[in-house]
Amino acid sequence: MHHFIDRRRNPSGKSLSNRQRLMRRARHYIKETVDKSVANRSIRDTKDGSLSGHEIITIPVKGITEPRFVHSSAGDLRHKVFPGNKDFVTGDRLPRPKLNGAEPGQKSSKDGEGEDEFSFGLTRNEYLDILFEGLELPDLSKRSVGKQETISQCRGGITTSGSPSNLNLVRTMRHSLGRRIALQRPSDAEMQRLEAQMERLLRINNPTAEILDQHKKLSQCLEKMERRRSVIGFIDPVDLRFNTFRPETRPNYKAVIFCLMDVSGSMQEREKDLAKRFFMLVHLFIDSVYAETEIVFIRHTQIAEDVNEETFFYDQQTGGTIVSSALEKMRDIIADRYSPDEWNIYGAQASDGENYSQDSAKCADLLSKALLPVCQYYAYVEIIPEREKKLLTTADAGGELWQAYRRVQQIWPRFDIERVANRDHIYPLFRTLFSPKLTGSGA
């Protein structure tokens, strides 16, 4: 009468679509929390390891309540039965417990939240999707029409002729088998059976005439089969099938990001932290758009160095400041390793705006002549002290480097400059940099 069923191999994830519905419903709250979380997370998290895990998001229950008619917990007369009486006798008076404030239930009836805050984990992709919702890489489509095409081979179906190296074995054998069955080509097994039978007959010591006759018949039969086999080939030219490939031009999806940071003495821990947060966002975002991204870290004082991520973010250094050295380095690396035909090049630069005097003009020159023509987009972020934020209210005011860059910006729309003073501004700033521009920009 019993019946056991093993359901363990049934597909799991039955609740996935319900979960997506929940996410859609709570999208507003989730987004708010995700945006807030960016400001507070540690930079280490950008590394794939820790972010690939779950991002725990806590959202207020308010957006996803399921209201019901329920009795309020405050009221006139209630009786309740409890177990485990120790020493109470009838008529004992107890002070009302003050667990939920003076009047029990008052709190919950005010905001209607019986439950606590509601938290759950987002996957890396969900997290990034929400984080970068509505953002766009500037100028991506426009430039990809031009040079950024590579030719790749893609499958073009099956044909009856081709080079032997492209032989499609499975298809060929399938056709061969069908033909052999249709033309009744004797199989190996049949031949072997006959041979074995003949051998058995031969082994008989005193063969009678009947046996000899039988043997003769068999050998004739075998001969016939051999002939048939030689006429009907195991594989015939009509069976052959080949894979074909046709060349396809597709837009190039490789990207390289140059992160340029000033690490001179004037860049303190705070400035560096802000810069790193900015780079982290740029990296995450570009990474989520392109299949293949490389990232080049260039730090500079009065000289520029191409360093690895670890050194870039965590190594200490002091010195003077010559910004153009970093730009030169970037130019050299592009010439050396990243041909603009093949790579989408992005630049992100962070600095506190201090520069060796007279160098700023050189920077602007380098940018407009050497870098911007090959870059997809270049963003410059100037990190300023909080108190200056109030002073530098207009875009026109600013240091020498800022002024020089302002002039470049007016010529090159794919060049953007922004100022940032504290952590909370990084993400909005990032969003303004990468939100889709209304008017078509670029050459």
Added chain:
Amino acid sequence: MRSQKKMTPLFTGCSWSFDLLGQAHDAISKIALDELKLDIYPNQIEIISAEQMLDAYSCAGLPLMYQHWSFGKRFVRDESNYRQGRSGLAYEIVINSNPCISYNMEENSMAMQILVMSHAAFGHNHFFKNNYLFRDWTDASSIHDYLAFAKSFIAQCEQEYGDEEVEAVLDAAHALQDQGVFRYGRVAQPTTKEGEAMQLLRDQYANQKNVLDLWTDRHFGTCEPQGNLTQIDVAERRKGMQLPEENILYFLEKHSPILKPWQRQVIRIVRFLAQYLYPQKQTKVINEGCATFVHHYIINRLYETGQITQGTFLEIIHNHTNVVAQPEFDSPRFSGINPYALGFAMMEDIRRICENPTREDREWFPTFAGNNDWASVLRDAWRNYRDDSFILQFLSPHLIRKFKLFAITDNAKQPNLIVSQIHNREGYRNIRRMLAKSYDIAFLEPDIQVVDANMSGDRELKLNHTVHDGIQLETHNRVEVLRHIKQLWGYEVRLTGRDQKNDEVCYESTTATTAV
């Protein structure tokens, strides 16, 4: 009755296999059917993984469910609790269906599988098949088909009318789930023949009505009386809509002026499922008690006959003891009365009263004390009672003393709480009554009814809440739910709270004012 002949143990290790499960099932079945004389649906036991258990959790344990974000919410919460180790998973889930489906977790040891099978596949199964609430209110054999239909219907609606439209109706209907059940007597389902006859009558009426409309149309014939309606007219109107009606979802489905046919069907689905789950709400103590008593009996018999080893027995008893633990009121682990503990203790107590009654027991339970046939007394209780009536009938003074039950009265007008009853001669009956009442769904859920709607006037839907003991509705929820009703009704909704004793209006709440 009991054979003391020792058999060889069914198994010794801790891991299970399908062969072992089959043998164990047969051994359990023998005890359950021959000794306890249980009457069960055929069993279908499914082994699932932890992930699938989480999936099943989120949909009220049903094997198929339409899609809605609230199930996603439950899933996400359970999942994160489980992953962070804050809560474990149930060992099993059992569904009231024919055949009776129970889900067992793959992680259970063989001993646990035996416990779970005895508990769910026999205890709960017997209860589902026999208890009057389940027999009256649920169709165990058709629930799967209905769920499949509901799922595909809602998916189809989503395709046709968009996710958001469907979600809006489901949200509103879910808010009224508790008010979407018939509580008293089920409307008998018409047989096919009766159904056809009724359809014929309706068609005839519709044909006549076309002619009739011609005469009653205001251009041709008499029109609706204008001006003030008399008491009789209002009564007529209410009678026409079969008011008062406490099944608000049913009323909206039938009478809402704005709903489209598919929306009515969606409401019907929610209503059907609410009705299907309604008996479970009323039978927590007796249902769990039944299952716990059955597994406890079976495990002991298996051990006595030598079919399980001492180690297995101890593992099971350890789990059993955890399940039926009742922390005292001042313990940090106290969170109300444990239905497993109360139900199991009451049933063991019934057995004791049948086998070794004291004088007090004979006085309190003259009908069965000392009759030695505890199995049939229990079967009768499982069949004909729900939580509140079971407690009211069977809670003995002995058990009240054992649990040291006492009652606290909380009167808002008094500064202090008062210990009103304790486990003594004066208190027994009162405590029993109070405890039973705390399981009575009629007092747990607010009593709200549709009383009137003037369809030829402003069409305001009038609801009445009968307030017991001055306990009102929680405000925020009330406002939200009224908004949902308004969405389904299409016009304003007014809820009036009236005191049960003197019919005075305690409060009034309407969607019209909240909208302004």
